[in-house]
Amino acid sequence: MEKLVSIIVPCYNQGNYLNDSLQSVLNQTHASWECIIVDDGSTDETKDIASKWVEKDSRFKYVYKANEGLCAARNSGIKIANGDYILPLDADDKISENYLILALLEFEKNQNLKVVYCNALKFGQINEKWKLPDYSLKNLAISNMIFCSAVYKKSDWERIGGYDVAMVYGLEDWEFWISMLKNGGEVKKIEEVGFFYRTKEDSMVTNLNDELANKMYDYMSVKHADFFVKHLGSFKILISTIQKNNKNLNNTKFLINLVFKKIVGFNLFSKNK
Structure with missing residues (x-):
């Protein structure tokens, strides 16, 4: 039986990008997935768009919650996830059709793995390869090089208590990886491009003063x-x-x-x- 991967898509007023993100989920060559769309109190068309995807494929699920921020939205989706593996995916980003299957193959080969990610491209306002430093714990202490859309085990999310909701202004992924990896565990970067990061003038990162x-x-x-x-x-x-x-x-x-x-x-x- 194929391993179930739970893809968690928080969305706060990003309905205009949501179709692209969910289409990339539907295109996966690994068929055993569920996609939990967490509407974090959106006031745009997010609910209507998400509902169409739920009707299209039963693997899509829609959850609405009051706005509490990205970390709380991810945690609420992961809490109800059925998969042994988790892939967070922001509502304006995309993944390649082979990303899930390649990540799961790595977990099968190495039982000590905690995180699997890949090469990435930026698109939108900026279109280029995303050049990330090589992973090591020392490098992770200096800055983050693992984007949010890496695959990890739900049990590790539970072990560290999930995403820290105190990280309300950003840098939540960096803090999450430190929590997960600082006491041990291996990381694997797939050499294929599997993640596409949308660049925009207005984003949580650019607004972090x-x-x-x-x-x-x-x-x-x-x-x-x-x-x-x-x-x-x-x-x-x-x-x-x-x-x-x-x-x-x-x-x-x-x-x-x-x-x-x-x-x-x-x-x-x-x-x-």
């Missing part, structure tokens, strides 16, 4: 301080510098930033990040 970004960095630096210190350096090597800055001893953002500048040569919290 410095003040909001810093709030998310601050939160992550506290929650995952052990992870950042482990892979970017120990505070012990900086004790003399810290002692000269006594006023900052209780400022976790300062401490983490000090390590980052010492080890990797940049300011994580700077306005140029």
Whole structure:
């Protein structure tokens, strides 16, 4: 029996893109999937468009909820998912027809895998290959290189408590992968292009200003301080510098930033990040 993959598509006022995204799901060569469309309190035509897909194929399901943000929307869809494997897919993005089957083959070959992703292309306002750094835990401590539409096991989502709803302003994928991978597990990147990321002038990423970004960095630096210190350096090597800055001893953002500048040569919290 084929492994069931649950594809979770949160949608907040992105009905104009939803058809393209769901068509890419319908085109999958791996037939054992369900697609849960989570309407996160949309006021556009999302419900009408989603309903047509539910009528077209019973593997599509529609759920409406009050608007609480992307993390809460994903969690609500995954909570009712029947699949052993999860693939989040934003309502304005697309996947290739072979993505699911290629990802599942990787999981069959390696029982230690936690995350499978692939090469990706940007389309829309910008059309180019998405050049992502190679995965390693150290690189993950510096920045995120795994986009949201990677395949993982539902059991791992349960283990870490799902997407952190405190990440309301963005960077939620980075935080999620850190939570999932920091204590072990392997990652596989498929060399084929399997994901298509839509670029637009107005998006959650482009709207993430410095003040909001810093709030998310601050939160992550506290929650995952052990992870950042482990892979970017120990505070012990900086004790003399810290002692000269006594006023900052209780400022976790300062401490983490000090390590980052010492080890990797940049300011994580700077306005140029």
